[in-house]
Amino acid sequence: MTNTLNTDLGNAPVTVIGLGLMGKALAAAFVKAGHPTTVWNRTPGKADELIAQGAVLAPSAADALRASSLVVVCLTDAAAVRQTLGPHRADLAGRTLVNLTSGTSDEARELSAWTGDYLDGAIMAIPDVIGHPEAFLLFSGSPEAFEQHRDSLNRLGTATFFGADPGLASLYDVALLGIMWGTLNAFLHGAALLGAAKVDASTFAPFANQWVASVTGFISAYADQIDRGAYPAEDAALETHLATMKYLVRESAAAGIDTDWPARIQALTERAINAGQAGTSYASLIEVFRGKA
Ligand SMILES: NC(=O)c1ccc[n+]([C@@H]2O[C@H](COP(=O)([O-])OP(=O)(O)OC[C@H]3O[C@@H](n4cnc5c(N)ncnc54)[C@H](OP(=O)(O)O)[C@@H]3O)[C@@H](O)[C@H]2O)c1
Incomplete structure (x- = not known):
């Protein structure tokens, strides 16, 4: 820049x-x-x-x-x-x-x-x-x-x-749009889950927004880990995330809503854990995205 x-x-x-x-x-x-x-x-x-x-x-x-x-x-x-x-x-x-x-x-x-x-x-x-x-x-x-x-x-x-x-602007574009789609999919999935319990999307939205703001802090911390190539589990280990992900899949199935989205997140995390990353931070999933795990 x-x-x-x-x-x-x-x-x-x-x-x-x-x-x-x-x-x-x-x-x-x-x-x-x-x-x-x-x-x-x-x-x-x-x-x-x-x-x-x-x-x-x-x-x-x-x-x-x-x-x-x-x-x-x-x-x-x-x-x-x-x-x-x-x-x-x-x-x-x-x-x-x-x-x-x-x-x-x-x-x-x-x-x-x-x-x-x-x-x-x-x-x-x-x-x-x-x-x-x-x-x-x-x-x-x-x-x-x-x-x-x-x-x-x-x-x-x-x-x-x-x-x-000249290609960098396009790469930033799709990478940023990926963040938008990932975030919106997560919101829509969450709204479907809470909707099954008769909670309006508008009631859920302020909590979703507050949590997204917290997640921006995680992005900055994990960017630093990615650039250093070291993923100490300073906040939560990947295996802790996996245990909670399974609840999201189970709750979705129990509510009769589509489980594809959380099941994919779980599958990515399991690949990292199978590659020996159970005790590392969430940022270590980058190795899965890089095709190395
Ligand atoms: N809209 C957004 O919010 C947004 C945000 C970020 C980026 N963009 C990008 O901006 C670009 C345009 O989006 P838009 O929303 O303006 O789309 P749009 O409303 O569908 O307009 C498309 C434009 O392209 C022209 N066009 C298409 N094929 C053509 C051809 N073969 N020869 C000559 N002109 C042709 C159309 O001309 P005609 O009027 O003759 O059909 C029209 O002027 C896209 O690449 C999109 O991804 C859009």
Whole structure:
């Protein structure tokens, strides 16, 4: 991660290609911040609101691309980016392409070969939050491009740069989304379990949130253990966790709700214990995820 000197001090012209739910929010944030904003979308009609706010609709993707030295693209996937911008690659020379389309790290590295001034980005926010500091956006790729356009990118939220490997932003993206899905699955499973005992999800939610806040403390402590490669059971041993996991599986079965989620957690833990990690901390499960246990 880096904080670099920024040379983009004005409201530089920007192009936004792709006006889906997210693309519209990105373009609106640029318009609101005073950037001359050119937009384009495959299906016509999606730019009407933005035009009313001050954006300019380009007649084609090629025209949109040529209108600004900062070009932001936000489409469904990398295939759509290739299809839309591939024929106009030559026009990217001298421009910065910021790809905010979700994808894999390999796709990001492949697209970065299109231009030296490539930034791959991941948006950790929903459209409503774009333009506010709570939206966090992750970037990797050309350090010079990030340096040059940092102010503009910060119009969209809080921009963080992870370095020259264009694939890193995508990797952070999926790793963070995995945390979201894991947490939400655990909440939904818990809500189903308590629901079977006639407890509303809304009654359960504040306790879930309080516990998630405690878990963030565990993450920091375990990150330190992972980086040191040592997993002393300073809080609880893996075998203690396993014993309690079995209650979650049993309670789920007794309540007639799906046991797949807790059974998988139990199975992962049993693999670590079978590999000799019974007395280590929960962080030692990393060896299972690394494929070593
Ligand atoms: N929405 C979110 O909360 C959110 C959050 C973080 C990241 N993202 C990422 O942002 C990207 C866009 O998401 P979204 O929610 O805006 O999706 P969306 O509303 O479905 O919009 C998709 C956009 O891609 C365009 N598109 C799809 N295929 C195309 C093609 N072959 N050629 C040209 N344009 C094409 C669509 O154009 P048409 O209008 O012509 O169909 C539309 O502008 C995705 O990669 C998503 O993962 C979204």
